[in-house]
Amino acid sequence: MSAPRQITRLASRAISRRASPLGNGIIRNQRSSILSPCQSSSSSSNQYQVKGLSVRYGSHLPERSPNFVKPTEKHLNDLKKIVSSSLSSLDGTATQEELKSFNDDWMNKYHGNSKIVLKPKTTKEVSEIMKYCYQNDLAVVPQGGNTGLVGGSNPVHDEIILNLSNMNKxxxxxxxxxxxxxxxxxxxxxxxxxxxxxxxxxxxxxxxxxxxxxxxxxxxxxxxxxxxxxxxxxxxxxxxxxxxxxxxxxxxxxxxxxxxxxxxxxxxxxxxxxxxxxxxxxxxxCPRRPSAMNVAVFSLESYEAVQKVFAEAKGHLGEILSAFEFFDKQSYALVKHHQEENGEAERKVFETEGDFYCLIETGGSNAEHDEAKLTGLLEHLMENEMVLDGVLAQDSTQFQALWKLRELVPESAGKAGSVYKYDVSVPVAKMYEPVEQLRVKLREGGVLEGDGKMEGPIKAVTGYGHIGDGNIHINIVATKYTDEIEKIIEPYVYEVVSKYDGSISAEHGLGVMKAPYIGYSKNQTSIELMKKVKQMFDPKGLLNPYKYIV
Amino acid sequence: MSAPRQITRLASRAISRRASPLGNGIIRNQRSSILSPCQSSSSSSNQYQVKGLSVRYGSHLPERSPNFVKPTEKHLNDLKKIVSSSLSSLDGTATQEELKSFNDDWMNKYHGNSKIVLKPKTTKEVSEIMKYCYQNDLAVVPQGGNTGLVGGSNPVHDEIILNLSNMNKxxxxxxxxxxxxxxxxxxxxxxxxxxxxxxxxxxxxxxxxxxxxxxxxxxxxxxxxxxxxxxxxxxxxxxxxxxxxxxxxxxxxxxxxxxxxxxxxxxxxxxxxxxxxxxxxxxxxCPRRPSAMNVAVFSLESYEAVQKVFAEAKGHLGEILSAFEFFDKQSYALVKHHQEENGEAERKVFETEGDFYCLIETGGSNAEHDEAKLTGLLEHLMENEMVLDGVLAQDSTQFQALWKLRELVPESAGKAGSVYKYDVSVPVAKMYEPVEQLRVKLREGGVLEGDGKMEGPIKAVTGYGHIGDGNIHINIVATKYTDEIEKIIEPYVYEVVSKYDGSISAEHGLGVMKAPYIGYSKNQTSIELMKKVKQMFDPKGLLNPYKYIV
Missing domain, CATH: 3.30.465.10 (Uridine Diphospho-n-acetylenolpyruvylglucosamine Reductase; domain 3)
Structure with missing residues (x-):
């Protein structure tokens, strides 16, 4: 294992000449410090209600299917003989108000009207429940942690909620x-x-x-x-x-x-x-847990440079590259503004700022080796002027601080106004184009005056996300939500994604929210095959109805 | 990058005291030397005809389905208007003898009787062919390189062969x-x-x-x-x-x-x-190509030791572990015997031989780092007496020589007699038990006198394979193939695999050969779902009939 002295030397050789205010050096973070930024980074994009989509959801609310029988007290009593735990407003074990945490999603965007929540403890109980519901034409919505973003785990009408939280061994x-x-x-x-x-x-x-x-x-x-x-x-x-x-x-x-x-x-x-x-x-x-992690952030002059650095990172870091995130200058401006307002303004992070930024994380089994690989990458990037500036976390505080530059983007956007959010996949080479095309479209529509100027109906159009996965989050920050803006954005954004053979839902799924839009990502043959699969497993359509493939 | 001096020092510290005749040291192999052993290692298990199974195939040959129309000259003429290249004995563009390389598999174990081979050049041609065949109830067998081991890519009767070799862009x-x-x-x-x-x-x-x-x-x-x-x-x-x-x-x-x-x-x-x-x-x-590779082989005293070394290898080598193979002493005895007979006897490889051997390969992006990790593992294994002896390749010749200890097992078994071969998956912890239980069974049946004694109706029962994947190859070497031996082995071997929730086909598939035995690996619910999937896509059952799920 490496001595601290050696680590410092390697690091300083790489970037000390940049005199980055976050300091230079490489750390081996403890598990606690490693996971926190990852959590928030991922969650951060999900913390704001999508006002536009929320409105759309209302107009798209599917009607209750007459094929499903309305759950009664008789059904509940039969089911209570099967399942070890239940909650219902039909038998007074819960009020309809108390069932809200099962009927509603965590963003309070989707609202079901179920009167029965079943909490089986065994697979056999789940099986007996489904057998009974199938025989009695009762619709069922399976529910896990109810943390989804597209209304997939909430009832749309009065479907029985089958909550899995008691099956936790x-x-x-x-x-x-x-x-x-x-x-x-x-x-x-x-x-x-x-x-x-x-x-x-x-x-x-x-x-x-x-x-x-x-x-x-x-x-x-x-x-x-x-x-x-x-x-x-x-x-x-x-x-x-x-x-x-x-x-x-x-x-x-x-x-x-x-x-x-x-x-x-x-x-x-x-x-x-x-x-x-x-x-x-x-x-x-499950793989072995990495024993060493590092993080570095760079400023770059173009999206092309981001792609080049991604290729170099894969080459130099190879098997230890664990995250490659990026954000644009509009995103960074929002974060700086947010930090300033909170009195958390950091000293200037980059000596030379850029149009783009990328965050590289490594996770490996040998801290010394990982440091050397990362240092090699840094030197290569600096010497070949592939980046404008770069900073490397020296301890867990800096590790967190650097991750925050990326993870605060959605929160900062939310603080700046009403945000239209899109989570899409596009081939890496084309990944930033939807953002640029949206800017043109919004300018043509007369609602975007200038990027990052924080004025006009739209204050900023930002792009950030996981380069490694081709997954970009687009945030459009408006002073307020209006039909005029929504009509400019949609379905244009889906058309752009579709043009690049992208996905309208990279990781959040379809649920109720995106079910009507699947045609932008999947062709008719795919959709027909999917319908056949659904029909094959669930000919009565009782399981999680009104969603996904409709 | 490391200096040669440094590499030698690291290596010798680890294992020079063992005075291994293969020498000590670590190399950075060039691409050419890396791939060869991998190729032969994998192919080696496939080079011998499975006499027992070949006989069984005959008895299991499914009858021709009357649902399929017999291909005629009229069909051929119609199809020739669609497809840019074809071969047929019906129009004299090939004799039935010339069609053998398409009708037969490469082991000469499965023999079809098709008179038409179509070689489309575009997806559209494939589509037109299938449309025609579907409308005319003509059965079709798709064929790629025809390198399979279970008769999956050959016609069983007169199915039209749709060979993809012209679609190669x-x-x-x-x-x-x-x-x-x-x-x-x-x-x-x-x-x-x-x-x-x-x-x-x-x-x-x-x-x-x-x-x-x-x-x-x-x-x-x-x-x-x-x-x-x-x-x-x-x-x-x-x-x-x-x-x-x-x-x-x-x-x-x-x-x-x-x-x-x-x-x-x-x-x-x-x-x-x-x-x-x-x-x-x-x-x-496609991932980045590793720029450095190493290989080491160890002798161990038990299968438990193999498992422990596997866990240590995962811990020390982490992200650079690229192969973890094992073979038993019976396998090694066959290899040594084979090399002696060929006059290729190596000097003694291990100072202390064991009941088991394992081969570890690393592939990473930094040769110096990989060497250090592997050295760390070697030292740990030696110091804790987890292995009996170990050798490390110093150059590409040794890299090949060490791989040969593993890759020559099936070839050596084939040279020693008639081999019953099984390719199964079993959870790693139980992976060697089928071999031991087969030995007991064969001894009880009076056909196995002693392991490695090279006498009696059965000369050896060997186990080797990919520990990392839980995939074991069982080779039973007999003086000759007899019904008596086959009856002792089968279906016992499938029963044993089934008992451990294993798979009767780890990587070779079902094809014609194993289709009747799927019940040993999959339950009735699974099989029924599979039949529904087949029905959903191919209600006429025209595509690759008589195979897989029947």
Whole structure:
């Protein structure tokens, strides 16, 4: 292991000549300091209500289907014989007001009207519930931590809520293979804490980790901050236990990395948003926990430079690159303004500011090696003038401070006005173009006067996100929400994304909110196949109705 | 970069006291020397005809379905108007003898009787062919490089062969994201050579790389040697273009890492073995090519020790561990015997031999760092007496020589007698138990006298494979193939695998060979779901009939 002296020398060689006010050097952060910025970075984009979309949701609210039977006291009494725990306004175990935390989403944007919440403790109970509901044509909405952003886990009308929070046991962990098997209702953070004690890490991290369930993560194919490093759940999930709409328990809880015996059925449930089955258990391959982490932030003159630095980072850092985030100067201006207003103004971070910024995080098994690789990258970038300036965290405070430059963007946008937010995927090379085209469109529409000038109907159009994943968040900050602005933005933004073969929902899913817009990301053949899949699993359409593929 | 002096010092500190005859030291291999052992290691298990299974195949040969129309000269003439290239004994463009290389598999184990081979050049041609065949009830077998091991790419009767070899263009490569888009008929090695020039690597490597197609790789969910490092194709494939049984072209050729807009339909085609669609193009995420590789082999006293070393290797090597292979003393005895007979006997490799051996390969972006990590592991293993002895390759010759200890196992078994071969997945902790239980069973049956004594009806029962993937190859070497021995082994071996929730086909697929045995790996609910999937895509059952899910 490296001596502190050596670390300092390496670091100073790289960037001390820049005299960055955040100081220079490299640290080996403790776990606590590593995870916090990641959490907030991920969650930060989700903390504001999307006013425009909220309004749209109202107009898109699907009518209640007459195919579903209205749940009665008789149904409740029958179900109470099956399930160990329930809440209902029908039997006085809860008022309708008390059911709000199940009926509403956490943003208070989606509002269901269910009178029955069932909280089964076993897979058998889930199975019996679904069997009964299937036989009685009762619609059901599966609910995990209820942390979603598209209304996927709330009833639209009076669907029975099947909440998984009582199914929260770790079933097994294999220290040799790293295979964890756990109930679907285990909270992500609890699973990760369990793994941390054993030196492993859950291959997924996101802002809602303290509340979201791993079953819900799989059902929504959650992306988060570790995707660049550990890949998607389609690769890491080894098996699932699922209760099908008719109550059949499908035991696909494999612990095998290799198994080529037929269609990989579990893949259909990953990202199915609770529409074809209820995930009661997950088997997932967990990697070793990195013992060292570093973070650096650079200013750059163009988006082309961001792409070049991304390529260099992949080359120099190789297997230890764990995050590559970027934000534009409009985003940075919002953050500086927000910090100034809060009296938290940092000293000048960059000697030379740029049109773009990128944040690079490394996570590896050997601190000294990681430092050397990062230093090599820094030297290369500086010597070849690929960046304008760069700063490197020296301790955990700086680690947090640098992450904040990225993670405060959405919060700062929210403080500056009413924000139209879009979460899209676009091929990396074209990733910034939707932002630029939106600016042109808004200028043509006469609502955008100048970027970062903080005046006119629209104060700023910003872009930031995960370069490594091709996932950009677009925030349009307006003085207030108006129909005029919304009409300029939509469906234009979806058209632009569609033109670049992008995705209108990179990581948040479809739910109720984006179900009507799937055609911008998927062609008719895809949609028809999806409808057939839904029909195959749930011919009565009882599970999580009115959402996803409608 | 490290100086040679420093490398030698690190290496000698670790293992010079063992005076290993292969020498000590660490090398940075060039690309050419890196790939060769991987190729042969993977291919080696596939080079021998499975006599027992070959016999069984005969008895299991499914009867021709009367639902399919027999292809006629009229059909051929119609099809020739669609497709730019064809071969047929019906129009004299080929004799039936000349069609053998399409009708037979490369092991000469499966023999079809097709009279028509179509070689389309475009997706549109594939689509037109399928539309015609669907309308005329003509059965079709899609064929890539025809390198499979389970008869999946050969006709069983007179199915029309749709060979993809004329669809062999790289469509695009994005240097920033690493996303490659290529025709399904591109040879794996060609794709990898293309990527190598750009500093990238195809995230899959296997023995047949010089012949197999990437479309076929995806269709069979090929595993290979890079799975431990780069994960399965379910994680790396970003999109597919597929022609469905009725000729519909499904364009799911996404280049996005994140896209949560509906069911991930492409996943169904990965590992579908050509039964629900023909993969005409693949979009796949390719990582940077490692610039440094090392290999070490250890002798150990027990399978428990192998597991412990695997855990230590993951801890010390972390992100650079690229392969962890193992073989037992029976395997090693066969290799030594084979090398002696060939006059290639090496000097004694290990000072202390063991009951087990493991091979560790690293691949990273910084040779000096990788060496240091590997040295750290070696010291830890030696100091804690977790291994009996260890050797480390010093140059590319030794790199090859060490890989040969593992890769020669199947070839050596084949030279020693008639080999019953099984390729199964079992959770790592239980991975060696099928071998031990087979030995007991064979002893009870009176056909196994002693391990490694090279006498009696059965000469050896060996186990070797990929610990990292939980994938073990079991080779049973007999003096000759007999019904008596087969009856002792089967279905016992599948029962044992089933008992440990293992897979009867880790990486080779089902094809014709294992289709009847799927029940040992998959429960009835799974099989019923699979049948529904097949029915959904191919209600006429025209695509690759008699195989997979029957």
């Amino acid at each position: 770790i079933r097994s962990f294999d220290q040799v293979s790293g295979c964890l098997v756990a109930d679907g209702g285990v909270v992500l953070e609890a699973a990760d804490h369990y793994l941390a004690e054993k030196g492993f890490i859950f291959p997924l991290d996101l802002g809602a980790k303290g509340s979201c369930h791993i079953g819900g993560n799989v059902a929504t194919n959650a992306g988060g901050l570790r995707l660049l490093r550990y890949g998607s759940l389609h690769g890491t999930v080894l098996g699932l236990e699922v209760v099908l709409p008719d109550g059949t328990i499908w035991n696909g809880l494999s612990k095998l990395r290799k198994d080529n015996t037929g269609f990989d059925i579990k893949q259909l449930f990953i990202g199915s948003e609770g529409t074809i089955g209820i995930i009661t258990a997950v088997s997932i391959m | 790289i469509r695009s490569f994005d240097q920033v994201s690493g996303c490659l888009v290529a025709d399904g008929g591109v040879v794996l090695e060609a794709a990898d050579h293309y990527l190598a020039e750009k500093g990238f690597i195809f995230p899959l490597d296997l023995g047949a790389k010089g012949s197999c197609h990437i479309g076929g790789n995806v269709a069979t969910n090929a595993g290979g040697l890079r799975l431990l490092r780069y994960g399965s194709l379910h994680g790396t494939v970003l999109g597919l273009e597929v022609v469905l049984p009725d000729g519909t072209i499904w364009n799911g050729l996404s280049k996005l890492r994140k896209d949560n807009t509906g069911f991930d339909i492409k996943q169904l085609f990965i590992g579908s073995e050509g039964t629900i669609g023909i993969i005409t193009a693949v979009s796949i995420m």
